[in-house]
Amino acid sequence: MNLQIAGKTALVTGASKGIGFAIAEALVAEDVRVVIAAREQAGLDAARERLHAAGGEVIALAADVATAKGVSDVVAAAQARAGSLDILVANAGGPPAGPPASLDDAAWARATELTLMSAVRLARGVLPGMRERGWGRIVNVTSLSVKQPIQELTLSNALRSAVTAFARTLANEVANEGVTVNNVAPGYTATERLGQLFADDYARARVMSSIPVKRFAEPAEIAAAVAYLCSQQAAFVTGQTLVVDGGMVASTY
Numbered sequence: 001m002n003l004q005i006a007g008k009t010a011l012v013t014g015a016s017k018g019i020g021f022a023i024a025e026a027l028v029a030e031d032v033r034v035v036i037a038a039r040e041q042a043g044l045d046a047a048r049e050r051l052h053a054a055g056g057e058v059i060a061l062a063a064d065v066a067t068a069k070g071v072s073d074v075v076a077a078a079q080a081r082a083g084s085l086d087i088l089v090a091n092a093g094g095p096p097a098g099p100p101a102s103l104d105d106a107a108w109a110r111a112t113e114l115t116l117m118s119a120v121r122l123a124r125g126v127l128p129g130m131r132e133r134g135w136g137r138i139v140n141v142t143s144l145s146v147k148q149p150i151q152e153l154t155l156s157n158a159l160r161s162a163v164t165a166f167a168r169t170l171a172n173e174v175a176n177e178g179v180t181v182n183n184v185a186p187g188y189t190a191t192e193r194l195g196q197l198f199a200d201d202y203a204r205a206r207v208m209s210s211i212p213v214k215r216f217a218e219p220a221e222i223a224a225a226v227a228y229l230c231s232q233q234a235a236f237v238t239g240q241t242l243v244v245d246g247g248m249v250a251s252t253y
């Protein structure tokens with residue numbers, strides 16, 4: 001399907017590897033000009049080379065989206081180098097695991113900056129231009145934990161739900177201005193982060209057996225859902241969370 005976004009410009013954060021990189025690849029395949037951001041320069045350079053090799057027009061910017069300055073600088077630099085931003089994919093690393101009763105205020109504050117405030121600040125940064133042009137797509141990468149909390153991932157469970165509620169509220173505010181705001185909630189996806197979450201092969205196999213399709217997602221499968229929400233065809237879809245989890249969340253809604 002031609003997503004009808006060729007020539008648009010996207011900012012994809014957390015895009016040097018994993019799900020974010022796959023999203024950048026999917027947008028490049030649609031002839032979108034892509035600005036990728038992550039903290040570590042070497043990883044970014046390698047990602048940019050791979051995307052260039054795939055024919056992409058790509059700019060790589062080092063940025064830490066867990067700080068207000070990191071977000072304002074990367075949005076300003078992306079606009080200065082690439083022009084107006086039509087698409088924002090707000091993605092980053094996940095907050096650390098930890099049981100509810102053991103996390104102190106500092107852990108909550110750090111995770112809030114990384115997971116909630118990055119999405120809020122990135123959206124605020126790109127929205128004025130999108131509203132002015134009457135066209136925009138904002139997609140937050142969250143987690144299946146917004147539908148079904150994962151024990152031990154307290155910070156992710158709570159803060160991704162906050163991102164979801166923020167997105168729903170913002171979606172209503174800008175719905176009649178050509179700007180959509182949605183979330184993609186991945187299930188277990190084969191990236192470096194997933195490798196770090198499992199203590200051993202037994203734990204990995206146990207989780208895999210609980211997924212109806214009996215495997216982890218490929219990052220490209222998450223990216224395809226994000227690309228759809230960035231498309232012209234998705235103009236009437238806003239305020240939604242698209243769960244891409246191989247059937248793992250068992251609830252009807």
Ligand SMILES: NC(=O)c1ccc[n+]([C@@H]2O[C@H](COP(=O)([O-])OP(=O)(O)OC[C@H]3O[C@@H](n4cnc5c(N)ncnc54)[C@H](OP(=O)(O)O)[C@@H]3O)[C@@H](O)[C@H]2O)c1
Binds near residue numbers: 020043091142186188
């Ligand atoms: N993989 C899964 O099974 C899964 C499932 C559900 C939800 N998720 C969520 O989906 C998101 C992406 O997951 P992933 O598996 O692709 O992670 P990943 O492989 O660890 O990649 C994370 C990317 O984000 C960048 N990043 C991390 N912190 C950043 C920051 N503060 N500022 C800017 N960039 C930052 C990393 O580069 P640098 O380190 O160089 O900054 C990297 O490019 C995470 O939030 C994760 O929690 C993942």
